[in-house]
Amino acid sequence: xxxxxxxxxxxxxxxxxxxxxxxxxxxxxxxxxxxxxxxxxxxxxxxxxxxxxxxxxxxxxxxxxxxxxxxxxxxxxxxxxxxxxxxxxxxxxxxxxxxxxxxxxxxxxxxxxxxxxxxxxxxxxxxxxxxxxxxxxxxxxxxxxxxxxxxxxxxxxxxxxxxxxxxxxxxxxxxxxxxxxxxxxxxxxxxxxxxxxxxxxxxxxxxxxxxxxxxxxxxxxxxxxxxxx
Numbered sequence: 001x002x003x004x005x006x007x008x009x010x011x012x013x014x015x016x017x018x019x020x021x022x023x024x025x026x027x028x029x030x031x032x033x034x035x036x037x038x039x040x041x042x043x044x045x046x047x048x049x050x051x052x053x054x055x056x057x058x059x060x061x062x063x064x065x066x067x068x069x070x071x072x073x074x075x076x077x078x079x080x081x082x083x084x085x086x087x088x089x090x091x092x093x094x095x096x097x098x099x100x101x102x103x104x105x106x107x108x109x110x111x112x113x114x115x116x117x118x119x120x121x122x123x124x125x126x127x128x129x130x131x132x133x134x135x136x137x138x139x140x141x142x143x144x145x146x147x148x149x150x151x152x153x154x155x156x157x158x159x160x161x162x163x164x165x166x167x168x169x170x171x172x173x174x175x176x177x178x179x180x181x182x183x184x185x186x187x188x189x190x191x192x193x194x195x196x197x198x199x200x201x202x203x204x205x206x207x208x209x210x211x212x213x214x215x216x217x218x219x220x221x222x223x224x225x226x227x228x229x
Contacts, residue, residue, distance in 0.1 A: 001213075001214070001215065001216065001219070002216065004040075005043070006039060006040045006043050006044050007088075007089055007213065007214075008044065008088040008089055009043060009044060009047050010213065010219055011223075012091050012213075012219060012222050012223040012226050013223055013226035013227050016047060017088065017089050017090075017091045017213055017219075017222075018035070018044075018048070018088040018089075018091075019048075020091030020092075020093075020226070021086055021087070021088055021090060021091060021093060022048075022051065022054070023095070024086075024093045024094055024095040024097075024098055025084065025086060025095070025098060026053075026095070027094075027095025027096070027098075027099070028084070028095045028096075028098035028099040028102060029099060029102075030084060030098070031053060032053060032055075032076075032079070033051075033053050033054045033055070034054075034055050034056070034057050034072045034075045034076060035048060035054055035055070035056050035057070035088065036056075036057050036058075036059050036068045036069075036071055036072065037056050037057070037058055037059070038058070038059040038060065038062060038068075039062075041056070041058060044056075055075055057071040057072045057074070057075050058071060059071045063176070063182055063183055064176070064180070064182030064183040064184055064185075065085075065158075065182075065183070065184060065185040065186070066171055066174045066182075066183035066184050066185040066186075066187060066188065067182070067183040068185075069085060069167070069171060069185055070171055070183070073168060073171075076164070079164055080164055080165055081164055082102055082105055082106070082161055082162065082163065082164060083161075083162045083163075083164045083167055084098060084101070084102065084159075084160065084161050084162075085158075085159070085160040085162070085185065086098070086158075086159060087158045087159075087212060089212045089213045089214070090157075090158070090159075090209065090210065090211065090212050090213075091213070091222050091226060092208050092209050092211055092222055092225055092226070093159065093209045093210075094209060097115065097159070097204065097205050097206075097209055098159065098161075100202070100204055101113045101115050101159065101160070101161040101202060101204070102161045104161070104200060104202050104204075105161040105162070105163065105200075108198055108200055109198060110161075110163070110197075110198040110199060110200045111162065111163050111166040111170075111192040111197035111198055111199055112160060112161070112162050112163070112166070112167070112188065112189055112192055112197075112199045112200070113160065113161040113162075113199075113200045113201075113202050114128070114136065114139065114156060114159075114160055114189060114199070114200070114201045114202065115156075115157045115158075115159035115160065115161075115202055115204065115205050116128050116154050116155060116156060116157060116201050116202060116203045116204075116205065117154070117155060117157055117203065117205045117206060117207040117209070117210050118153050118154050118155070118203060118207065119153060119155060119207040120153055121207075122142075122150075122152070122153055122155050123142070124142055125142065125155040125156065125210075126139050126140060126141050126142065126155060126156035126158075126186060127139070127140045127142070127145055127149050127150065127152040127154070127155060127156070128152065128154040128155065128156060128201050128203075129149060129152065130154075130201065136189065136193070136199055136200065136201040137193075138186075138189065138190050138193075139156050139186040139189055139190075141178065141180075141184065141186065143178075143179055143180060144178055144179060154201075154203060155207075155210070156186065157205050157209065157210035158210065158212075159205065159209075159210075160185070162188070166192060166197060167188065170187075170188040170191040170192050170195075171183075171185075171188060173191050174187045174188060174191070175187075208225065211225075
């Protein structure tokens with residue numbers, strides 16, 4: 001982003017990116033929010049300090065998405081319900097979409113529901129691999145994908161609804177065996193599937209909702225989209 005400001009605090013339509021995500025979570029009925037902070041954590045804490053439903057978990061080392069969620073374990077140790085995982089740089093995510101995944105997790109008694117979308121512009125995104133019956137087999141990061149898997153147009157948006165206790169159980173078994181040497185949250189889906197739990201890939205999101213902000217050009221895109229809404 002070529003800026004000293006933490007990415008999630010960059011403004012879009014007059015508000016920090018992360019505040020749009022917090023609003024969507026609240027629309028979905030989520031009353032307890034844990035924000036994972038790392039680089040320049042104090043700036044994020046200061047910016048969000050006025051939100052009474054927000055607490056913070058520190059990720060001092062950047063070891064992947066699964067590692068980030070692991071850092072929330074202490075904050076949520078007394079919570080035995082559903083847990084939603086969101087990205088703080090996705091301001092176009094809608095509360096209704098988050099709610100639909102929570103409803104699917106409840107209605108299907110699923111250990112995990114993965115929010116997915118379809119796009120031909122799938123570069124850099126995790127691919128959804130399904131079996132012949134359409135059920136989820138695994139989620140493959142692009143760097144680990146075969147040429148066949150890389151051509152898949154259904155992508156992981158990074159939005160999940162988990163059964164809380166099963167999330168922590170599966171995270172305890174995630175290993176950094178990928179090329180990046182990171183703890184992938186996506187591995188939880190495979191672990192849960194291997195143990196016979198129900199894991200659902202729900203292709204119910206618009207690709208625009210999955211737009212993360214990593215460049216000033218992308219920031220301008222989401223800013224324009226929010227102003228049009």
